[in-house]
Amino acid sequence: MEVILAIVIGGLYAAGIYMLLRRSLVKLLLGLGLISHAANLLIFTAARLTRAASPIIPVSEEAFPASYADPLPQALILTAIVISFGVIAFALALSYRTYKIAGSDDLDKMRETKE
Amino acid sequence: MIAVSVLSVFAVALLSPLLFRRQNNNISPWLIALLPLGLSAYYISLLPSAAVGNPLTFTRPWAEALGASFSFRADGLGLLFALLISGIGTLVVIYARGYLNQKDLALFYPWLLAFMGAMLGVALSDNLILLFIFWELTSLSSFMLIGFKNEKEAARSSALQALLVTSAGGLAMLAGIILLGMAGGTYEISALLSNRMAVQSHSLYLPALILILLGAFTKSAQFPFHFWLPNAMVAPTPVSAYLHSATMVKAGVYLMARLHPVLGGTDAWTYIVGGVGTLTMLIGGYLALSQTDLKRLLAYSTLSALGTLTMLIGLGTPLALKAAVVLLLAHGLYKGALFLVAGALEHETGTRDVTKLGGLFRVMPITAIGAGVAALSMAGLPPLFGFISKELIYETGLEINLWLTVAIVAMGLFNVFIAIVVGVGPFIGKQTKTPNKAHEVPFSMWLAPTLLAGLSLFAGMFPGEVSSLIISSATSSVVGEAVVVKLKLWHGINPAFLLSIGTVIAGIALFFVRNSLRSVLQKFEWKWGPGYLYNYALEGLMNFANWQTRIIQHGYLRYYLRVIVLILTVSGAVALWRIPSVNLISSFNDSNTSNVMFYDVMLAVLILGSALVAVLSPSRMGAIVALGAAGYLIALIYLFFGAPDLAITQFAIESLTVILFVLAFYHLPKFQTFSSASERKIDAVISLLAGALMTMLVLVAVDVQIASSISHYYIENSLPLAYGRNIVNVILVDFRNLDTLGEITVLGVAGIGVYALLKFRKGKE
Numbered sequence: 001m002e003v004i005l006a007i008v009i010g011g012l013y014a015a016g017i018y019m020l021l022r023r024s025l026v027k028l029l030l031g032l033g034l035i036s037h038a039a040n041l042l043i044f045t046a047a048r049l050t051r052a053a054s055p056i057i058p059v060s061e062e063a064f065p066a067s068y069a070d071p072l073p074q075a076l077i078l079t080a081i082v083i084s085f086g087v088i089a090f091a092l093a094l095s096y097r098t099y100k101i102a103g104s105d106d107l108d109k110m111r112e113t114k115e
Numbered sequence: 116m117i118a119v120s121v122l123s124v125f126a127v128a129l130l131s132p133l134l135f136r137r138q139n140n141n142i143s144p145w146l147i148a149l150l151p152l153g154l155s156a157y158y159i160s161l162l163p164s165a166a167v168g169n170p171l172t173f174t175r176p177w178a179e180a181l182g183a184s185f186s187f188r189a190d191g192l193g194l195l196f197a198l199l200i201s202g203i204g205t206l207v208v209i210y211a212r213g214y215l216n217q218k219d220l221a222l223f224y225p226w227l228l229a230f231m232g233a234m235l236g237v238a239l240s241d242n243l244i245l246l247f248i249f250w251e252l253t254s255l256s257s258f259m260l261i262g263f264k265n266e267k268e269a270a271r272s273s274a275l276q277a278l279l280v281t282s283a284g285g286l287a288m289l290a291g292i293i294l295l296g297m298a299g300g301t302y303e304i305s306a307l308l309s310n311r312m313a314v315q316s317h318s319l320y321l322p323a324l325i326l327i328l329l330g331a332f333t334k335s336a337q338f339p340f341h342f343w344l345p346n347a348m349v350a351p352t353p354v355s356a357y358l359h360s361a362t363m364v365k366a367g368v369y370l371m372a373r374l375h376p377v378l379g380g381t382d383a384w385t386y387i388v389g390g391v392g393t394l395t396m397l398i399g400g401y402l403a404l405s406q407t408d409l410k411r412l413l414a415y416s417t418l419s420a421l422g423t424l425t426m427l428i429g430l431g432t433p434l435a436l437k438a439a440v441v442l443l444l445a446h447g448l449y450k451g452a453l454f455l456v457a458g459a460l461e462h463e464t465g466t467r468d469v470t471k472l473g474g475l476f477r478v479m480p481i482t483a484i485g486a487g488v489a490a491l492s493m494a495g496l497p498p499l500f501g502f503i504s505k506e507l508i509y510e511t512g513l514e515i516n517l518w519l520t521v522a523i524v525a526m527g528l529f530n531v532f533i534a535i536v537v538g539v540g541p542f543i544g545k546q547t548k549t550p551n552k553a554h555e556v557p558f559s560m561w562l563a564p565t566l567l568a569g570l571s572l573f574a575g576m577f578p579g580e581v582s583s584l585i586i587s588s589a590t591s592s593v594v595g596e597a598v599v600v601k602l603k604l605w606h607g608i609n610p611a612f613l614l615s616i617g618t619v620i621a622g623i624a625l626f627f628v629r630n631s632l633r634s635v636l637q638k639f640e641w642k643w644g645p646g647y648l649y650n651y652a653l654e655g656l657m658n659f660a661n662w663q664t665r666i667i668q669h670g671y672l673r674y675y676l677r678v679i680v681l682i683l684t685v686s687g688a689v690a691l692w693r694i695p696s697v698n699l700i701s702s703f704n705d706s707n708t709s710n711v712m713f714y715d716v717m718l719a720v721l722i723l724g725s726a727l728v729a730v731l732s733p734s735r736m737g738a739i740v741a742l743g744a745a746g747y748l749i750a751l752i753y754l755f756f757g758a759p760d761l762a763i764t765q766f767a768i769e770s771l772t773v774i775l776f777v778l779a780f781y782h783l784p785k786f787q788t789f790s791s792a793s794e795r796k797i798d799a800v801i802s803l804l805a806g807a808l809m810t811m812l813v814l815v816a817v818d819v820q821i822a823s824s825i826s827h828y829y830i831e832n833s834l835p836l837a838y839g840r841n842i843v844n845v846i847l848v849d850f851r852n853l854d855t856l857g858e859i860t861v862l863g864v865a866g867i868g869v870y871a872l873l874k875f876r877k878g879k880e
Contacts, residue, residue: 002817004716005813010807011726012806013809017676018798022673024787024789026780026786028672030729030738033772034726038809044758054757056842057834068830069757069758071843072826075851079847085768086861086865087865088775089775089866089869092776094872096779099782099784104784105784108671
């Protein structure tokens with residue numbers, strides 16, 4: 001299964017990087033979204049996959065069952081998901097503003113813009 | 116107390132501007148002059164103990180691991196320098212009062228005093244690292260002083276030139292000092308001096324010698340680094356007199372003299388130091404002949420004197436070293452006076468061109484007398500101190516060989532000529548018409564040159580007293596063992612004296628044909644010197660910086676990204692290639708996840724498919740939907756592999772993201788294709804390669820466990836300490852709650868940013 005996920009992660013990265021390399025600002029933002037997905041999945045897979053129980057202690061018991069998923073990378077990824085949302089939201093607002101001022105979403109034209 | 120004497124100057128430098136806060140501050144320069152005057156008295160009081168070989172020392176540990184200590188030592192050589200610095204410093208402080216206007220003085224004194232403190236530090240340090248720090252401080256303060264008239268382009272570029280040349284040499288010197296410290300086992304100068312054999316037989320001796328000499332040669336403007344000194348004449352004249360004649364340019368000479376007992380006496384020393392010194396002596400004197408600007412004339416003749424000093428230290432015989440110490444003092448006295456006279460002439464007449472000056476004796480008699488006496492000392496006539504100095508140098512030449520004698524006599528001839536042109540020419544003959552009508556300068560401006568000239572006369576009349584007071588102990592420091600120097604004015608008629616008579620007569624003869632001499636020499640002027648090379652190199656550096664900035668900092672985001680991604684991919688691939696032990700296969704053998712379910716494959720295909728649609732879709736809405744689909748499918752992966760919290764969060768956030776994208780894209784333009792097909796192909800290859808690398812990286816990473824996980828702690832303590840059963844939640848809101856607070860803050864800031872970007876419009880801030 002790791003091999004399959006590794007290919008998925010590679011594919012997401014490839015798609016994300018391709019979008020980041022576009023001249024269009026709008027596409028760049030989509031690339032940002034794809035890269036965040038890929039990164040989260042990378043952490044998740046690198047920290048070892050398991051089909052065992054979630055890291056939640058059942059109500060009837062005082063300790064864990066023998067096999068369980070590692071909670072630490074999950075906490076990490078949870079934070080990462082939320083933060084990447086913040087980044088994308090800010091980037092969207094920024095590009096909206098940029099487009100209003102520059103009148104184009106072509107990055108090559110923006111570098112010549114003077115306020 | 117020695118340390119206090121050095122540091123007090125810096126303290127006064129900081130406080131001196133306070134003296135100039137009142138409108139009428141005629142008295143402030145006199146107050147400031149009290150400091151160097153007091154220091155001179157203090158250093159004179161230290162002379163007797165230095166003369167009996169028992170110098171005052173002061174040591175405090177500083178950065179001991181680096182070998183740096185805060186140690187000072189006032190031996191004969193150090194005190195001779197310290198007295199030149201504080202004594203001439205006193206006179207320059209007073210002189211500047213008349214030369215500069217009130218507004219400039221408040222800015223001038225802090226830098227002048229900072230320089231004085233740094234220079235005293237160089238002269239009195241007993242630790243090479245400490246000496247280096249003071250050395251660099253002199254370069255910095257001299258930069259500010261040369262560029263004092265900073266509204267002038269020439270002042271700025273000359274200041275930069277002096278700084279670049281001397282600090283480049285300073286860097287070489289630092290490396291040399293470190294090598295010397297390694298060879299000698301210590302950075303304490305007094306300890307190094309007794310370690311001569313160990314240092315000279317060490318394999319680092321030659322590199323250390325060359326690097327330290329680079330520092331000394333650049334500072335003392337030796338050929339081929341001499342060009343910065345004449346250019347530095349754009350500085351105010353008190354600065355030229357002080358820094359570029361009496362003190363700073365002699366720092367290199369000082370360093371060579373100081374280290375002569377430990378580094379000197381080898382063939383390398385004699386040929387490099389002696390050779391460069393002789394060359395500088397002749398080139399400086401020759402270049403001075405064709406100059407007509409008073410200050411440039413003096414600058415080139417100072418080069419000649421610095422070359423002579425370097426040559427004498429390079430020769431290293433007891434007679435040569437004695438001559439060097441005597442010349443050091445004699446030159447400080449007569450050249451300082453002549454520079455100040457040049458400043459007085461410019462101040463009064465408005466010109467520094469010697470061809471336009473004449474007959475000023477009648478209007479400026481006091482200055483004229485000072486100038487005349489100093490010039491006679493420079494020309495080497497009895498009964499002035501310059502005579503004693505010149506006789507010793509001639510004797511040194513005669514002692515060694517004929518060629519050196521010829522070179523030294525040529526230098527003597529140039530000196531006589533320059534002395535007459537500067538110190539006598541402007542005052543005799545018919546009075547010329549000058550831009551300003553000349554008067555005698557005020558007291559503050561004639562005091563310094565006449566006093567210095569008087570000292571030349573005094574030292575010439577009483578050479579025995581001067582030598583027992585200071586010359587003996589200073590020479591002992593340079594030789595490295597106690598020597599007794601007895602100076603006499605009259606040596607009887609010997610070859611050196613006959614040569615002296617010859618050079619004086621020839622020099623006077625040259626003065627009478629000076630105009631034709633200049634016009635002949637000016638035809639041969641050579642512009643391809645090291646100064647030209649410096650300009651060429653500086654221009655080249657600027658052009659190179661411009662060129663590489665244009666190439667590298669082109670401003671296209673996607674090319675930056677291409678470079679970053681490519682370098683990452685290639686270096687990552689190389690790294691993976693070079694770890695043969697990595698076993699990619701073992702991940703298949705985990706019984707837990709090896710059985711791939713049908714829906715796993717379906718999920719993977721669907722995620723890859725939506726990513727492809729997001730890339731290729733021609734419509735914005737299609738791309739957003741594909742991006743969202745990929746997000747939801749990833750949430751399913753989280754769900755299948757034991758992470759329900761992640762799945763919930765991903766679902767929620769993905770929904771929000773899609774909504775946000777749709778809202779934002781409504782205001783943004785439609786998809787357009789800006790790049791060409793070939794560019795898209797290149798990008799596709801780059802991104803596929805990077806993706807492949809990431810795939811490999813995952814496969815490697817799965818197998819690597821760098822350190823034992825700290826998860827156990829959270830798992831064991833979640834229930835007993837935090838009373839929570841969902842461990843991911845407990846980690847976020849309890850164990851790592853500060854991190855979560857930080858995350859909330861980031862989101863808050865992003866929220867404010869978004870609000871600001873959407874709300875504020877141009878012109879409505």
